[in-house]
Amino acid sequence: MPVKPVSPVPHASLGPIAVHFPERLETNADLQLEFPEWNLPQIATKTGIEQRYIAAEGETASDLATAATEKLFREHNIDPASIDFLLYCTQTPDYPLPTTACLLQDRLGLRTSCGALDFNLGCSGFVYGLAMAEGLIQSRAAKRILLVTSETYSKYIDPSDRSLRTIFGDAAAVTLVESSEEQTLWGFQFGTDGSGADTLMVADGGARLPADALSPRHRKRWPSRLYMDGPSLINFTVESIPRLVEDILAENNVDRSSINLFLMHQATRKMLEQLQLRMDVDETKMPIELADCGNTVSSTIPILIERMRRTKRLHTDTTNMLIGFGVGWSWAGCLWKDTYSE
Known part of the structure; x- marks a missing residue:
């Protein structure tokens, strides 16, 4: 046969x-x-x-x-x-x-x-x-x-x-x-910690009644449907994301110095600067691009990539790391080489 x-x-x-x-x-x-x-x-x-x-x-x-x-x-x-x-x-x-x-x-x-x-x-x-x-x-x-x-x-x-x-x-x-x-994409790693679910939450609109929803950890100060506990989100990020980065590097036998850019979810400048400090990464290797559009949640990384490409700050065949983190708590990262050219 x-x-x-x-x-x-x-x-x-x-x-x-x-x-x-x-x-x-x-x-x-x-x-x-x-x-x-x-x-x-x-x-x-x-x-x-x-x-x-x-x-x-x-x-x-x-x-x-x-x-x-x-x-x-x-x-x-x-x-x-x-x-x-x-x-x-x-x-x-x-x-x-x-x-x-x-x-x-x-x-x-x-x-x-x-x-x-x-x-x-x-x-x-x-x-x-x-x-x-x-x-x-x-x-x-x-x-x-x-x-x-x-x-x-x-x-x-x-x-x-x-x-x-x-x-x-x-x-x-x-x-x-x-x-x-x-x-061009490899080394995916993921993380989930639902104990932080109530730090960024919309409690209405689903099948569970708002009265039965997870109680916010602190007294709600604003009438928005969306509740955010900013300090807890920052603490979660600066603890979990450096570990994720190190795990991806170790698992794939990649030296930190060989990473060209760390392309992170664009949450706020304060959060990203704290990550730079905790990870001891030069600001030139962790770009911050949110001044003119804010935190666009799931769209921040593709917006960042598009801008880096357009301004010729992404180089083909160099290794970058993509990292998303936040609501859930949920996080994910991978290694990436950009082979696209116009």
């Missing part, structure tokens, strides 16, 4: 990325006029954020995702019929059901044989999405995947909430992930 030849195992490779922001721009100067008692210069020093884009009333995360994907198709001459899987990461879905990915399949004109699913992970979602894309491609279940991240956290924030309104911005990013013979 003839033996079927074994072909090389395919791997996932990051192609072009498109980013879309809502039209409305909200600057710190705008907030200062609205709330003269807020110390915006001091807040900006800690957060590193000067402005954010905010979705309009009635504008959803799927609207932003559609605009970003159509931009990707248009600017990179991509045929929607060539896409065979859609991975959609969001914590602001259009409806509890159906999955928003099904709605996007129809809006984008993807073929009906295309797989589509939502996953809700927030800040670690992009790295998790890359791992899922790698698995789909390695198993030969898919060859051309759209990894879409889109968030409208502003829908959960009360206008008077100084702690959240000055941080979170709305955005969508879409990454084309394609099959390649070369392995």
